[in-house]
Amino acid sequence: MTKMFFVNLPVADLERSMAFYSALGFTNEPKFTDETAACMVWSEAIYVMLLTHDKWATFTDRPITSDGSSNLRLCISLDSREDVETMNDAAGANGGTADVDPATDYGFMMSRAFADPDGHAWEPMWMAPKAAQEGQPAQIAE
Incomplete structure (x- = not known):
């Protein structure tokens, strides 16, 4: 399965x-x-x-938090930089909050972050296929 x-x-x-x-x-x-x-x-x-x-x-007796704190971000891969931009824009236009954190762009990889209407954080990201296979370029690694 x-x-x-x-x-x-x-x-x-x-x-x-x-x-x-x-x-x-x-x-x-x-x-x-x-x-x-x-x-x-x-x-x-x-x-x-x-x-x-x-x-x-x-499912649980634990409380649902709504204080705006951050303890989880769900990262989801997309096929292109444009798809990342489109998803972030769609989040903002449909009841979520676009760009809850600054965008990141390392050249070989980029992401934006948004929150859904309940404040759940998502990070759509794109990575160049070569970087996904071989790892981050040496000039980025520290």
């Missing part, structure tokens, strides 16, 4: 979050979606489960 990765995120408004992730290019999997949760698919192996706060509470 192919290994799969599921990210579970608590969301305040399930419909709003589904619309946000759809605008970024995720697709909904209705087999795993109901009024308390939605499965949003990025690839054959990567799924984001959007869970209402009540649904989230069935």
Whole structure:
């Protein structure tokens, strides 16, 4: 069986979050979606489960933080620099916050960071295929 990765995120408004992730290019999997949760698919192996706060509470007693702190950033690879720019712009135009941190650009790799409507941080990134295969160029390594 192919290994799969599921990210579970608590969301305040399930419909709003589904619309946000759809605008970024995720697709909904209705087999795993109901009024308390939605499965949003990025690839054959990567799924984001959007869970209402009540649904989230069935998995843990730990509180959902909303203080703007940062303890997790989900990095997602894209095919081009333009795709990174497009995703970041789409996040800002669809209820998220674009550029929650400064953009990075090392020439062989670049990224932007945005937050979804609930403050979950994402980092779309692009890396040159040669760098992905061989590692970072010597002039960047320290």
